[in-house]
Amino acid sequence: MDVEEDLNHYLVPRFLLQPLVENAVKHGMKATGKMTEIKLNIRMDEKGMVFEILDNGPGFPEELNPGYGVKSVYDKLDLLFPDNYEIHFSNQPQKKVSLFIHKLMKDESAV
Numbered sequence: 001m002d003v004e005e006d007l008n009h010y011l012v013p014r015f016l017l018q019p020l021v022e023n024a025v026k027h028g029m030k031a032t033g034k035m036t037e038i039k040l041n042i043r044m045d046e047k048g049m050v051f052e053i054l055d056n057g058p059g060f061p062e063e064l065n066p067g068y069g070v071k072s073v074y075d076k077l078d079l080l081f082p083d084n085y086e087i088h089f090s091n092q093p094q095k096k097v098s099l100f101i102h103k104l105m106k107d108e109s110a111v
Contacts, residue, residue, distance in 0.1 A: 003042040010049060011105045013080055019069030020053050020097050028057025047086070048102040059091035077101075 021038060028036030041052040066074070077085045077099075084102040 001040045001042075004044060007042060007044060007049065012049075013076055016073065016076060017051060017053065017099075019073050020099075023067075023069050024053060024055040024057060024095075024097075028055055031058040047100045048084075049100070049104045051099040051101075053097045053099075055095050057095055059095050060089050064089055073099075 017040070021040070024038050025036055028034075037056045039052075039054045041050070041054070043050050043052075074087070077087075081101055081103065086098075086100040086102075088096075088098040088100075090096045090098065
């Protein structure tokens with residue numbers, strides 16, 4: 001896991017990334033029978049806070065039909081950040097889920 005140090009005081013909704021990481025493990029092991037390598041990067045860029053989940057499991061299908069876990073992430077983001085987030089699923093150069101939250105609040109009491 002790689003997190004930029006100055007991002008420690010942002011308020012990230014609990015269990016936001018868990019379903020995405022669980023899917024990487026579940027689908028990776030189902031396809032290969034081996035433990036999946038997962039890397040999580042959290043950083044800030046011009047779009048806002050970026051969460052990237054990369055793994056070495058099989059790629060996403062051409063038509064992605066989100067299951068309950070991914071749908072729960074979309075539902076949470078729609079509720080908390082309407083029109084202020086993006087999720088991208090990519091197979092290039094390796095399998096990756098990128099989540100951008102454009103307006104994430106900072107916990108001023110923790111600074």
